[in-house]
Amino acid sequence: MKMVMKLHIKNFGCQMNKLDSSLVCSALVERGFELVETSEDADVILMNTCSVRQHAEERVLSHLGRLKHEKKSRPELVVGVIGCMAQRMGAELAEHEAVDLVAGPGQIAQIPDLIEEVLASKGTVVAVSEDIRVKGSDVERVGLDEFEMAYDSDANHIPGQAFVRVMRGCNNFCTYCIVPYVRGPEVSRKPADIIKQIRKLADGGVKQITLLGQTIDAYEYAEGGKIYRLGDLLEETSEIEGVEWIRFITSHPGKFDAGILEAMASLKKVTPYLHIPAQSGSDRILKAMNRRYTAEHYLSLIEKARQMVPGISIVSDFIVGFPGETEEDFEATVELVRKARFKNSFVFKYSPRVGTHCEKKLADDVSDEVKKERNIELLAVQNAISEEDNLKYLGATVKVLVEGLSKKPHLNKAENDDNPQLVGRTATDHIVVFNGPERLRASFADVKVIKTSALTLFGEID
Numbered sequence: 178m179k180m181v182m183k184l185h186i187k188n189f190g191c192q193m194n195k196l197d198s199s200l201v202c203s204a205l206v207e208r209g210f211e212l213v214e215t216s217e218d219a220d221v222i223l224m225n226t227c228s229v230r231q232h233a234e235e236r237v238l239s240h241l242g243r244l245k246h247e248k249k250s251r252p253e254l255v256v257g258v259i260g261c262m263a264q265r266m267g268a269e270l271a272e273h274e275a276v277d278l279v280a281g282p283g284q285i286a287q288i289p290d291l292i293e294e295v296l297a298s299k300g301t302v303v304a305v306s307e308d309i310r311v312k313g314s315d316v317e318r319v320g321l322d323e324f325e326m327a328y329d330s331d332a333n334h335i336p337g338q339a340f341v342r343v344m345r346g347c348n349n350f351c352t353y354c355i356v357p358y359v360r361g362p363e364v365s366r367k368p369a370d371i372i373k374q375i376r377k378l379a380d381g382g383v384k385q386i387t388l389l390g391q392t393i394d395a396y397e398y399a400e401g402g403k404i405y406r407l408g409d410l411l412e413e414t415s416e417i418e419g420v421e422w423i424r425f426i427t428s429h430p431g432k433f434d435a436g437i438l439e440a441m442a443s444l445k446k447v448t449p450y451l452h453i454p455a456q457s458g459s460d461r462i463l464k465a466m467n468r469r470y471t472a473e474h475y476l477s478l479i480e481k482a483r484q485m486v487p488g489i490s491i492v493s494d495f496i497v498g499f500p501g502e503t504e505e506d507f508e509a510t511v512e513l514v515r516k517a518r519f520k521n522s523f524v525f526k527y528s529p530r531v532g533t534h535c536e537k538k539l540a541d542d543v544s545d546e547v548k549k550e551r552n553i554e555l556l557a558v559q560n561a562i563s564e565e566d567n568l569k570y571l572g573a574t575v576k577v578l579v580e581g582l583s584k585k586p587h588l589n590k591a592e593n594d595d596n597p598q599l600v601g602r603t604a605t606d607h608i609v610v611f612n613g614p615e616r617l618r619a620s621f622a623d624v625k626v627i628k629t630s631a632l633t634l635f636g637e638i639d
C-alpha cells in the first residue's frame with residue numbers, strides 16, 4: 178500500500194506568499210499529500226520565504242538550523258525553501274545541510290514535480306529563474322496562470338474571502354527594495370482569466386475579493402485594441418453576482434490615477450479603503466528611495482481621495498532610519514502622518530537588503546538605537562490619531578464581514594461557548610470584535626460599537 182506523505186508548510190511573507198502557499202498546498206493535496214499542522218509530523222516541510230526584511234530571512238535560517246538537527250534523526254525528511262529568499266540565494270541555499278529543494282516564486286507550478294524528483298533521487302534540486310529581470314516566456318506565464326486557476330478555491334482562504342493576484346513583479350526599483358530582483362518584472366494577468374477565477378470563487382461562496390499586486394495601480398493589459406486598467410477590473414468584478422465587497426492592495430502614489438478614484442466613487446461594491454504607502458515625508462529621502470513623488474503630491478492625492486470617496490480610510494507604510502535620514506527628515510515624516518490622519522500605519526526600521534541599490538551605494542548610517550526611537554515615536558503619533566478618529570464609531574452600528582473566532586479572547590470575554598468572541602472587519606478595514614455564534618463566520622453582521630481603541634473596535638450584535 179502506498180504511504181500517504183505528510184506535508185507541513187510554513188509561511189514567512191506577505192499576502193502574495195500566502196497565496197502561493199495555498200496554491201502549492203492544494204496541488205500537493207491533489208497528488209495525495211496530507212496537510213499536517215506541525216513540522217514534527219511532516220515528511221515534507223516547505224518554507225515559503227520573504228526577503229523584504231533581514232529579520233524574515235534570519236527567522237528562516239534559524240528554522241533551518243533546527244531542521245538540520247532534526248534531519249540527523251530523520252534523514253528521510255525533505256525540506257524545501259521556496260519563495261523570494263530561494264530566488265535571491267539560489268544554489269547558495271542548497272548548500273545548507275538541511276535543504277533538499279530550492280524553488281523561486283516563478284517556479285511554484287513546478288513544486289509538486291520537484292518534490293517527487295527529490296523523493297526519487299534523494300538529491301538536492303534547485304529551480305530558480307536564471308535571469309529574473311527577463312520577462313518569462315508565454316509558456317511560463319500561461320503555466321503560472323493555469324496553476325493559479327486550477328488550484329485557487331474558496332477553501333484556500335479565510336472563509337468568505339479570497340485574494341486574487343492580478344499581476345506579478347514590480348518595475349519600480351525603490352532603492353531599498355528586493356522585490357524587483359526576486360519577483361521579476363511587472364506582468365499583468367489577462368482580465369478574462371482574472372474574472373473567470375473570481376466567478377469560480379464567488380460560486381464557491383466568496384463574498385469579498387481582494388485584488389493583489391505589488392503596484393496594483395500599474396495594472397495594464399492590452400487586448401482587442403483596448404487597454405485594461407485597474408478601474409476596468411474593478412468594474413468587471415463589481416458585476417459578478419455573489420461578490421459584495423472588493424478591495425485592492427497595494428497602490429503606489431506615483432502610479433495612482435483619477436480613474437481608480439472614479440471607479441471607487443461610482444462602484445458600490447468597491448470598499449472605501451486604500452493602502453498606499455508613503456514611506457517618508459521628506460522629499461530628500463523620497464528621492465533617495467527613488468519613490469518618484471513628493472510629500473506634497475502624496476498629500477494632495479489623499480486629499481483628492483477623501484473628496485471623491487467620502488469616509489475612505491487610508492493606510493500607509495513607513496521606513497524609519499533610511500540611510501542619511503536626519504532628525505529634520507524624520508520630523509517631516511511625523512508631520513506628514515499628522516496631516517494625513519491615516520487609519521493606521523505600518524512602520525519598519527530600515528535594514529539593507531543584499532543586491533539593492535541601497536546596500537551597494539548607501540551607508541546604513543542611522544544607529545539601531547535611533548531607528549528604534551523613531552519607530553516608537555512615529556507609531557505613538559499614529560496611535561494617538563487612530564485612537565481619536567476611532568471615537569467617531571462609538572455608538573454607531575457598523576457592517577462587518579465575520580472572519581471567525583478571535584485569537585485574543587481576553588479583549589472581550591466570551592459569555593459562553595455558544596457565543597464566543599468573533600472578529601470581523603468593516604468595509605473600511607477596521608477590526609471589530611464582538612460575541613456571537615460561530616455560524617456567523619463568512620457572513621455579514623451588524624455590530625453596535627460600544628468601546629474603541631487605536632487598533633480595535635469592540636461591539637455587540639445589533
Ligand code: SF4
Nearest residue numbers: 347349350351354356
Ligand atoms: S513599489 Fe517599490 S517598495 Fe513596492 S515592491 Fe516595487 S520596488 Fe518594492
